[in-house]
Amino acid sequence: MPALAPASRVADLVLPALAGDGPAYARLAEALRRTIVDGRLPQGVRLPSERDLTGPVGLSRTTVTRAYAELRTQGYLATRRGSGSVVQVPRVPGGRVDHLLTPAALDEGALDLTITAPGAPAGIADAYARAAEDLGAYLCGTGYYPSGLPVLRERIADRFTTRGLATTPDQVLVTPGALAAVAIALRALIQRRDRVLVETPTYPNAIATLEGAGARIVPHPIDHVDHDWEVDALARTVQQSGVRAAYLIPDFHNPTGALMSSAQRGDVGRVLRRHGVVPVVDESPAELALEGQPMPEPLGAHVPDAVTAGSASKSFWGGLRVGWLRVPRSRMEEMAASRLRLDLGVPVLEQLVLVHLLDRADDILLEHRARLRERRDSLLLALRAHLPDWQVRVPAGGMSLWCRLPEGSSTALAAAARHYDVALAAGPNFAAAGGLDGWIRLPFVLPPEQLEQVVPRLVLAWEDVLAGRSGGGRVDAPDRGGRQRRIIA
C-alpha cells in the first residue's frame, strides 16, 4: 500500500494557493497539480480520500471529487484498486531522465550549464609546484595509501574539528571525490532493497549512486521555495517507511542553495537518532558561504552515527578528484573494507596538492567565494532584467540558482536552449520521485565573458518555448546577431 499523505499535510500545502477566481474544484486541482509538479507531493504517494480532505481544505465533497477527477484526466493521479488515488507525474516528451549528469559534449563557444564546477582558483598552480617538491620523499615507497596520506588525513580531521565536529585522523578516509565517498558509505551501510531517504530535489548523480547500490529511494520533499527541511514531515516519513539511511545535503543544498539552520540540524538529528537512521551527509558545498557568513556546525555533530562526505571539488577544483569520508571510529573498519572493494586510493601528488591548499584555505576560499559571489550577482541581475517572471530565491551559498518558471516545461526549455548552444539540466533530473519540470538550475560558475551570454540565449530559448517551438527540429529564426541560428536536427 503506498504511503499516505495525511489530509492535514495536503491541506497545508494547497491552502495558500486556493484563493483566486474560477470554480473551486479547478482551483483545488491546480493547487494540487502545482504541488505535485514541485515535487512536494511525490510520485507514488497516496492522497487522502475525498471525504477526508473536505474538512481540512474547507470544501465540499463534490468539489474535492471533481478536483481529483480533473487530476486523473490530466494524468497526475492514478486510481489503483484498493490503494485510492496515487500521485503520478505525466511523462514529458523528450524527458527521459537517468540522473547521470556529466559535462555536456559541446562545440566551441557553447555554454555548459549542466555542471556546477568553476575553473580552479588562484593558488592551485603554486600548490602543485610545492606538492611536486614534496613528492620525492614518497617515491621510494609503494605509493599505495588506501585510507589516504597520513598528512592529508590529519589536515582534513583538523578542519572538521575547527568546524565543530571533533575528529581524529583515523576517522578519515581519502576518496576520489565526494560521489565516490557516498558510494563507499552506502555500500557499507545498506543491503539491496533497503530504503534510503533522499531529499527531493537533490543532486542527480547521488540518486543514480543510490540506485546503483540497490537502494529503494524514499523521497523527502524539502520546501525548496522557503528553504525548510520540513522536520514534521521528515519524522512521519522516517516512521512510516522504515528507512535505514538518509542522504542529505544540509550545506547549500544542490540544486536549491538552501542552508539548514542550526536549530533544524538539532531537530533533524533527533528524528534520525530516534529511529536509528544513519545520515550520509554530503558536505561538498559547505565551504561556499558566499556572504562570508558563519556556518552552522556540521550536521554530523548532532548524530554520532553520521557518515560525512566532503570534497575538494567545490572548494578548490574538480580536477583534483580528491574527497573524503569522515566516519565514527566504530564504522571505520567496514568503510575501509567497502573502499577496498571499489579502488585502492587516490594519487599521491593530488593528495599533497590538497595539503598545501588546506594550509592556505582561508585566503584561497576568500577569493574563490568573492569570484562566485560576483558571478551569482551578475546572473541574477541579468535574469531580473530580461526574464523578470522567473522566480529565484537568492542563495547565500553554493554555485547555482534554482529558478521557478512561470509556466511551461524546463525539459522543453533545455531542448530549445540546445539550438542556441546552451546545455541545461532540466528540473526532473533533480527529482527523486518525478516532477520539478517547472524548475531549472542555472549554475553561475562560467567565466564572466561566457556568463554574460547566458541570459540573452535563454531569452531566445524561452521565446521558442512560449511559442511552442522547442521540439528539437529546425529552428530558422535569426539569432541575436541577425545571423541564421544553428540548425540542430
Ligand SMILES: Cc1ncc(COP(=O)(O)O)c(C=O)c1O
Ligand atoms: C552535492 C554534491 N555532491 C557531490 C558532488 C560531486 O563531487 P565530487 O566531484 O567530489 O565527486 C557534487 C558535484 O556537483 C555535488 O554538488
